[in-house]
Amino acid sequence: SGLFPSASEWPVVTTVPGKEEIMRPNSKLFPRMGELFKAGRSHWQARPDGDAYAVAGLLKERLPPDTYDAFGLDSYKFVAIRDLLVSMDAHGMALPWNITSPLLERIDRLGGLEVEALLRGGSWHHHLDTSRLATGAQLAEISARLLKTADNMEPTLDIYSGHDTTVMPMLIALANNFDGRWPPYASSLVFELYSDQTVRILYNEVPVELAGWPGADYIPLKVLVNIIQMVTPDIAKERLGGEASGVRGDQF
Incomplete structure (x- = not known):
């Protein structure tokens, strides 16, 4: 409750050309x-x-x-x-x-x-570079939305409909406990933001363990933002501006 206004509204639908798609690995955008x-x-x-x-x-x-x-x-x-x-x-x-x-x-x-x-x-540099290009722009957009919600502290719900080639690169970029298995049909990746400025990520209802935070289901938002910043390509930083540049000093 509280996620939607009392009066009905027309939904806003945004589309982008295929060459600008960021919800899957896109070699046209990143050769x-x-x-x-x-x-x-x-x-x-x-x-x-x-x-x-x-x-x-x-x-x-x-x-x-x-x-x-x-x-x-x-x-x-x-x-x-x-x-x-x-x-x-x-x-x-x-x-x-x-x-x-x-x-x-x-x-x-x-x-x-x-x-x-x-x-x-076969290397950490390869992993970092492919994470940046395959999913970094989409993660940067999610990070920016989390920061905006943390500023306003109003309940919001953002839903993305993606593909297995959306979910898998995100897991490989973020998860310490990803088992390498292909995401099954109707898989979900949920980013939960709490009022105490912590975040929990769930993959098919199972908590995602971030690298460097073994066994932690909930992590500070600023930690997730900084992790995502590591894999944010410059093109996303330019498009999102300051929203993708990390946590502002007055926020936490």
């Missing part, structure tokens, strides 16, 4: 991201999860050769086949190629780990 993903893919192909070899072998036995090659499974690319099979399974369709539920679970897991490798790469 360098393509270079980072290429480096991350090389890292994954050189050091994939141990189960990748076995699963690729099982799929080679089941899939027609041209289909196997089209998915790029010799290079341990599991994302495309994972998308197809998980979508079919979610809609109650029979899985092709004698794919069993246990094998689907392994493919699903490897698809998530592959994307995590693209984003994390």
